[in-house]
Amino acid sequence: MVVSAYERAAGDDIDPRCIPQRLREKVPVGDEITVPDYTEQDHSNWGHLFRRQLDLLPGHASDAFFEGVEILGMNKHRIPDLSDLSQKIFNATGWKIARIPGLLHESDFLKMVSQRIFPSTDYIRGVSELDYTPAPDCFHDMFGHMPLLTQPAFADYYQMFGQASLKAKGSQRIKLERLHWFTVEFGLIKTGADNGIYGAGILSSKNEVGHAMSGGAEIVKFSTDRITSQDYDVWRLQPTLFVLDSFEQLVTEFRAWAEAESLLN
Numbered sequence: 001m002v003v004s005a006y007e008r009a010a011g012d013d014i015d016p017r018c019i020p021q022r023l024r025e026k027v028p029v030g031d032e033i034t035v036p037d038y039t040e041q042d043h044s045n046w047g048h049l050f051r052r053q054l055d056l057l058p059g060h061a062s063d064a065f066f067e068g069v070e071i072l073g074m075n076k077h078r079i080p081d082l083s084d085l086s087q088k089i090f091n092a093t094g095w096k097i098a099r100i101p102g103l104l105h106e107s108d109f110l111k112m113v114s115q116r117i118f119p120s121t122d123y124i125r126g127v128s129e130l131d132y133t134p135a136p137d138c139f140h141d142m143f144g145h146m147p148l149l150t151q152p153a154f155a156d157y158y159q160m161f162g163q164a165s166l167k168a169k170g171s172q173r174i175k176l177e178r179l180h181w182f183t184v185e186f187g188l189i190k191t192g193a194d195n196g197i198y199g200a201g202i203l204s205s206k207n208e209v210g211h212a213m214s215g216g217a218e219i220v221k222f223s224t225d226r227i228t229s230q231d232y233d234v235w236r237l238q239p240t241l242f243v244l245d246s247f248e249q250l251v252t253e254f255r256a257w258a259e260a261e262s263l264l265n
């Protein structure tokens with residue numbers, strides 16, 4: 001049986017919020033999503049995280065990320081509305097947002113991604129978890145993932161990833177899990193003379209930004225062969241990261257790999 005990296009790493013002590021759930025009913029998409037009753041504390045937690053990451057990221061995050069934040073009009077004052085983000089992302093790349101209750105079972109997650117729908121939570125971590133939370137929340141989903149969904153080549157890659165994953169079997173699923181980890185969650189891309197962060201797992205984490213940019217991680221040129229044989233540990237700072245020349249490279253090399261594995265035809 002193939003288990004998720006979270007389940008494998010956590011053994012019996014898994015945080016219940018990190019156990020993937022299967023969707024039992026249809027979830028709202030785009031305009032169907034209503035805004036929760038956020039408290040002032042919720043908005044304040046968002047503001048704290050937003051300011052902290054935006055102070056850290058200049059000179060470290062990719063241009064693509066900053067362009068996305070601008071397109072989405074995110075700010076420190078309040079948690080954005082998912083329906084508004086969905087509309088802006090749709091205008092940029094044709095992707096939409098679905099509101100989901102927590103970590104999804106991978107078959108539900110991949111089905112949505114293959115249809116250009118990004119599943120997002122809309123609740124935010126509590127004050128005690130501002131530095132670290134193992135569970136999904138809307139700061140990670142909105143701030144970490146959504147800016148990149150406004151970028152056309154990345155958006156095309158992500159849909160193709162979802163389509164390929166739906167056909168994957170056995171060891172192919174492990175390889176795709178690694179590709180997702182080292183691109184969508186922990187990817188770097190050449191930005192000027194530097195390596196810019198585009199992975200949501202780094203963008204939304206104070207500790208991962210510091211680690212990635214302080215020489216704490218070995219940085220290797222993007223290679224599908226190398227990534228698909230690189231294991232990772234979700235509970236530790238990443239020792240190895242992979243850097244792209246461009247998102248077009250990601251599209252081209254992923255397509256070639258997936259076609260060779262008979263996952264896109």
Ligand SMILES: [Fe+2]
Nearest residue numbers: 140185200201
């Ligand atoms: Fe994520």
